[in-house]
Amino acid sequence: MGEAKRRKELGLPPRVKPVELKLPVLDKENIQKKVRSFLYKYPIVPILFYATVIGSLGWGVFNLVKVYKLS
Numbered sequence: 001m002g003e004a005k006r007r008k009e010l011g012l013p014p015r016v017k018p019v020e021l022k023l024p025v026l027d028k029e030n031i032q033k034k035v036r037s038f039l040y041k042y043p044i045v046p047i048l049f050y051a052t053v054i055g056s057l058g059w060g061v062f063n064l065v066k067v068y069k070l071s
Contacts, residue, residue: 003015
């Protein structure tokens, strides 16, 4: 006697089959096209990004010098 018949006789619901999860596939070319089109549309973004990074590094160095009185 199979498991399905036995479960039916016992009044149990059918066994739930496990669902296989698949990882999403990253389309590298499509992502590159979107990024490039965004940067062509807004060319100021890289300039603002680098200015923010340099400014935050400068602020950090300034605070280190101020806290430890290196100057």
